[in-house]
Amino acid sequence: MRSSVPWALAKGKTGIKLKVKGNGETYYLHIRNSSTRLPWHYYQQGFDTTNTWQEIDLPFQSFVKSSSLMRTVIKQATIKTIGIVAYGKDHTADISVISLEFY
Numbered sequence: 001m002r003s004s005v006p007w008a009l010a011k012g013k014t015g016i017k018l019k020v021k022g023n024g025e026t027y028y029l030h031i032r033n034s035s036t037r038l039p040w041h042y043y044q045q046g047f048d049t050t051n052t053w054q055e056i057d058l059p060f061q062s063f064v065k066s067s068s069l070m071r072t073v074i075k076q077a078t079i080k081t082i083g084i085v086a087y088g089k090d091h092t093a094d095i096s097v098i099s100l101e102f103y
Helices: none
Strands: 002-004 015-022 026-033 043-048 054-059 079-085 095-102
Touching (some): 043 054, 079 095
Antiparallel strands (some): 002 079, 015 095, 026 043, 026 079
8 A cells, every 4th residue: 555645744753653453464664755766765664563453653763765875864854655565475464554644
């Protein structure tokens, strides 16, 4: 799942808060911004799910870039899209997101 984000929503914020539940697998939040020029460029941070609703804080400073061509630290004021990704292994994806907000 990926969604566009009006850049002004993230300006001055320090991270993203999710309220999620899932099937116990690890999922990833991918952010694309003005420094992610190629399709395989993104900033990524993983999070684990449980079968009960939980709040997860993902600080921008903890996101890892996918390419050496990108800025090391994400510039949150230029965020274009946010995606939730099942990535890295073969498994059945089952995740529900009740809220996603900047903090």
